[in-house]
Amino acid sequence: xxxxxxxxxxxxxxxxxxxxxxxxxxxxxxxxxxxxxxxxxxxxxxxxxxxxxxxxxxxxxxxxxxxxxxxxxxxxxxxxxxxxxxxxxxxxxxxxxxxxxxxxxxxxxxxxxxxxxxxxxxxxxxxxxxxxxxxxxxxxxxxxxxxxxxxxxxxxxxxxxxxxxxxxxxxxxxxxxxxxxxxxxxxxxxxxxxxxxxxxxxxxxxxxxxxxxxxxxxxxxxxxxxxxxxxxxxxxxxxxxxxxxxxxxxxxxxxxxxxxxxxxxxxxxxxxxxxxxxxxxxxxxxxxxxxxxxxxxxxxxxxxxxxxxxxxxxxxxxxxxxxxxxxxxxxxxxxxxxxx
Numbered sequence: 001x002x003x004x005x006x007x008x009x010x011x012x013x014x015x016x017x018x019x020x021x022x023x024x025x026x027x028x029x030x031x032x033x034x035x036x037x038x039x040x041x042x043x044x045x046x047x048x049x050x051x052x053x054x055x056x057x058x059x060x061x062x063x064x065x066x067x068x069x070x071x072x073x074x075x076x077x078x079x080x081x082x083x084x085x086x087x088x089x090x091x092x093x094x095x096x097x098x099x100x101x102x103x104x105x106x107x108x109x110x111x112x113x114x115x116x117x118x119x120x121x122x123x124x125x126x127x128x129x130x131x132x133x134x135x136x137x138x139x140x141x142x143x144x145x146x147x148x149x150x151x152x153x154x155x156x157x158x159x160x161x162x163x164x165x166x167x168x169x170x171x172x173x174x175x176x177x178x179x180x181x182x183x184x185x186x187x188x189x190x191x192x193x194x195x196x197x198x199x200x201x202x203x204x205x206x207x208x209x210x211x212x213x214x215x216x217x218x219x220x221x222x223x224x225x226x227x228x229x230x231x232x233x234x235x236x237x238x239x240x241x242x243x244x245x246x247x248x249x250x251x252x253x254x255x256x257x258x259x260x261x262x263x264x265x266x267x268x269x270x271x272x273x274x275x276x277x278x279x280x281x282x283x284x285x286x287x288x289x290x291x292x293x294x295x296x297x298x299x300x301x302x303x304x305x306x307x308x309x310x311x312x313x314x315x316x317x318x319x320x321x322x323x324x325x326x327x328x329x330x331x332x333x334x335x336x337x338x339x340x
Contacts, residue, residue: 024164027162028162028170031160031161031162031170031171032162032170032171032174032175034159035158035159035162035171035172035174035175036174036175036178038158038159039156039175039178039179039182042155043182045155046152046153046154046155047154047182047183047186049152050110050136050152050154050183051183051186051187051190053108053134053136053151053152054085054108054110054136054183054187055187055190055191057106057107057108057134058106059104059105059106059107059108059133060086060087060088060104060107060108061077061080061085061086061087061088061107061108061109061110062077062087062088062089062090062102062103062107062108062109062110062133063076063077063080063087063088063089063090063109063110063111063112063180064089064090064091064092064095064109064110064111064112064121064124065092065111065112065113065118065121066092066093066113066118066120066121067118067169068169068173069112069113069114069118069169069173069176070089070091070092070112071173072112072173072176072177072180073089073110073111073112074089075177075180076110076112076176076177076180076181076183076184077089079180079181079184080183080184080187083184083185083187083188083193084187084188084191084193085184085187085188085191090102090103090109092111092118092120092121092123092124093120095124095127096120096123096124096127100124100127100128100131103127103128103131103133104131104133105131105132105133106133107131107133107134108133108134108135108136109128109133109134109135109136110136110138110183111135111136111137111138111146111150112138112139112156112176113137113138113139113144113146114139114140114141114156114169114172114173114176115139115140115141115144116137116139116140116141116144116145116146116147117141117144117145117146118146121146122145122146122149125146125149134151134152135149135150135151135152136150136151136152136153136154137149137150137152137153137154138153138154138156138176138179138180139153139154139155139156139157140155140156140157140158140172141157142155142157154179156172156175156176156179157175158171158172158175159171162174213300213301213302213337213339214297214298214299214300214301215295215296215297215298215299215300215301215303215304215318215327215329216297216298216318216327217301217337218301218329218333218334218336218337218339219297219318219326219327219328219329219333220246220327220328220329220333221326221327222256222325222326222327224244224327224328225244225246225250225317225325225327225328226240226241226243226244226246226249226250227240227249227250227251227252227256227325228240228249228250228251228252228262228284229251229252229253229254229284230251230253230259230260230283230284230285230288231283231284231285232283232284233280233281233282233283233284234270234280234281234282234283234284234286234287235280235281236284237249237251237262237267237284237287238267238280241262241263241264241267246315246328246330247263247264247265247314247315247330248261248262248263248264248315248328249261249262250317250325250328251284251285251288252324252325255324256324256325257322257323257324257325258292258294258317258319258323258324258325259285259288259290260284260285260288260289260290260291260292261288261289261292261315261317262284262287262288262289263289263314263315266287266288266289267287270287292317293307293308293311293313293316293317294316294317294318294319294323295307295316295317295318295319296318296319296320296321297318297320297326297327301334301337301339302339304316304329304334305334305339308331308334314330314331315328315329315330316328316329316330
């Protein structure tokens, strides 16, 4: 049947039925979930051996596969690399035409093939062996050639595909992907790979910004932050707020140690209940909020966000270890830095 004949036949098939689509979607998800669940009892067989082999390697993990297995292999390699296990994808067909030159004796090859008989995959095994690299196979057939030739075999078999025709790789690719994630997580834990390590691999993403951005990176420096002495009149504090552009002024002693904070919100609340003629001449100590929330510049910017949200404030003073004012920040600064 030609491509045009097939397209014509498909276009004249039964009309779309929402109920049928939902039914098939639910069945697909149940089949794939059951296939993953069935993996768990099989983990004790060779899974620890595969993890140990990759941990012991002083090289990199090469991940390979053809077709749909190749797509899953690319994702597994990417997950390994971002979680502390250097890895790269090798196309088996390209490998047999020169790319095997990148293989070193210290490397490990993780190769995916549901049948375990994929010709392009089997063709590169002897060359990988000659170079001294170890082989981990992930297949759906324990008696396959690939499973027999590997140093470690991971059983990724499924009872049947989620595809109604039992033809399209669906449950089998889901299981392979999940097993790859399980390997990555086990390796991550064994290497002591932490959140900051993860952020270093993702500097361009929102997670990287949250885990690598410190208060010092986003705060206004001390010279940009207004401050008044506690005996200064309220009128002076109002002018200081206007100059700062932060909607607040710090109240400090002669050594710049923070004693309090006075914000434009504090001013509005003070004006609502005050009608004395000498109101503006009263010292700011009468109106400031003593012992305000502060943060040091070496803390993460996300910690500043947490403090501001918990305290329901929009400004935060930055101090050193002796409570001296070194800067300030507000929510706008954190939005601009894309920490929020």
